[in-house]
Amino acid sequence: MLSLYIHTPFCAKVCHYCDFSVLSAPERLFEEYLILLEKEIEIMLRRYPEFIDNTKTIYWGGGTPSILKIEQQNKVFQALEQQGISLFSLLEFSMEFNPESCFQDRVENAMHHGVNRFSLGLQTFQENLLLRIGRSHDVQTAKTALEKLISLKSEGISVSGDLMFNLPGQTTEDFLSDVRFLADQDVDHISFYGLNVAPLTVLGKRIERGSEKIDDIVYEPMYLGGVEILTNANFERYEVSNFAKPNKQSLHNQNYWRGGSYLGFGPGAHSFVGSKRFNAPEKYAPWRQWVLEGCPESKLNVDLIGKEERLTEKIWLSLRTSDGLDLKALEEESVRIPEEVIQRWESKEMLACVDDHLHLQGRGWIFMDSIIEDFLIHNIPS
Ligand code: SF4
Numbered sequence: 001m002l003s004l005y006i007h008t009p010f011c012a013k014v015c016h017y018c019d020f021s022v023l024s025a026p027e028r029l030f031e032e033y034l035i036l037l038e039k040e041i042e043i044m045l046r047r048y049p050e051f052i053d054n055t056k057t058i059y060w061g062g063g064t065p066s067i068l069k070i071e072q073q074n075k076v077f078q079a080l081e082q083q084g085i086s087l088f089s090l091l092e093f094s095m096e097f098n099p100e101s102c103f104q105d106r107v108e109n110a111m112h113h114g115v116n117r118f119s120l121g122l123q124t125f126q127e128n129l130l131l132r133i134g135r136s137h138d139v140q141t142a143k144t145a146l147e148k149l150i151s152l153k154s155e156g157i158s159v160s161g162d163l164m165f166n167l168p169g170q171t172t173e174d175f176l177s178d179v180r181f182l183a184d185q186d187v188d189h190i191s192f193y194g195l196n197v198a199p200l201t202v203l204g205k206r207i208e209r210g211s212e213k214i215d216d217i218v219y220e221p222m223y224l225g226g227v228e229i230l231t232n233a234n235f236e237r238y239e240v241s242n243f244a245k246p247n248k249q250s251l252h253n254q255n256y257w258r259g260g261s262y263l264g265f266g267p268g269a270h271s272f273v274g275s276k277r278f279n280a281p282e283k284y285a286p287w288r289q290w291v292l293e294g295c296p297e298s299k300l301n302v303d304l305i306g307k308e309e310r311l312t313e314k315i316w317l318s319l320r321t322s323d324g325l326d327l328k329a330l331e332e333e334s335v336r337i338p339e340e341v342i343q344r345w346e347s348k349e350m351l352a353c354v355d356d357h358l359h360l361q362g363r364g365w366i367f368m369d370s371i372i373e374d375f376l377i378h379n380i381p382s
Contacts (some may be wrong), residue, residue, distance in 0.1 A: 003269070034079075
């Protein structure tokens with residue numbers, strides 16, 4: 001399947017834990033960004049024309065795409081349509097919204113241009129934690145935004161909410177009550193992610209100075225407790241951090257995990273086409289320069305994915321999903337994971353083999369990285 005990704009690198013302010021390619025920029029920069037984005041979309045779709053007729057999903061993320069006003073949003077929709085992308089023929093068109101910019105007119109305008117799935121960055125429903133991680137919204141704004149999006153479900157809209165756990169000062173009960181609250185709303189999809197502290201962020205520096213602390217001991221009860229609540233509420237875990245009501249899985253993300261091709265636009269956006277992986281310059285200024293030069297491929301880091309990398313990715317990506325790792329398919333590529341390695345994890349009830357597919361189990365979802373590394377130290381022939 002083919003997919004497109006659009007990255008809007010602007011946020012109302014940069015959250016204390018954020019190390020994405022984002023900036024809190026004056027609005028005049030938005031206009032320049034939109035001109036450059038349009039140019040990039042045109043150049044890249046001419047270079048990879050197979051995406052014009054065959055794209056099935058688009059994900060517009062960031063940053064905060066909802067920071068853009070209607071007229072600014074429309075420039076992105078028009079840029080895609082001008083290149084022949086039929087927005088209403090897509091299987092899924094997702095757009096990220098943040099609560100503080102989840103305005104009715106912006107939501108409706110996106111829907112009128114084919115967006116049929118909204119992903120809302122909630123993170124937590126605890127006021128003190130929102131402040132501590134530097135989010136731009138408060139709890140009431142988050143609840144109002146959620147209610148607004150859920151009310152559109154009767155018009156065929158799918159709604160997803162994002163939560164975070166292992167935040168500084170967050171107790172297990174704080175997180176589980178967030179999960180319970182969100183599961184009780186009529187959302188189709190929930191993602192939750194454990195905080196990964198990057199050293200150069202505000203939070204990373206505070207932790208280094210000792211003025212903030214993350215208690216890793218709560219990671220496991222938070223994750224497993226959250227999974228239990230969602231499972232009981234009829235959400236299926238289809239990837240380590242993603243849970244969906246029946247038939248509400250994100251098609252776009254599944255395309256990533258199943259090794260499908262995608263083309264990204266905007267600073268730092270990643271692409272995977274054929275056996276080539278590349279990404280646009282991450283910072284705004286070098287990205288701007290790169291687009292002005294005509295998006296030369298010679299200025300990108302292009303990784304050619306050989307057999308070894310492809311199989312390594314296949315193991316990483318499939319084990320993290322409920323599809324599991326297809327051992328027969330691996331064998332057809334002359335790769336065999338030794339029986340004793342599989343048994344080591346099966347005996348700990350972290351792995352199970354069903355119909356020649358390996359699936360993570362119980363605490364195995366938390367020890368996923370160690371399990372995969374254990375598989376990978378057994379040489380994959382190139
Ligand atoms: S809203 Fe998201 S992308 Fe923007 S600063 Fe916060 S974490 Fe980063």
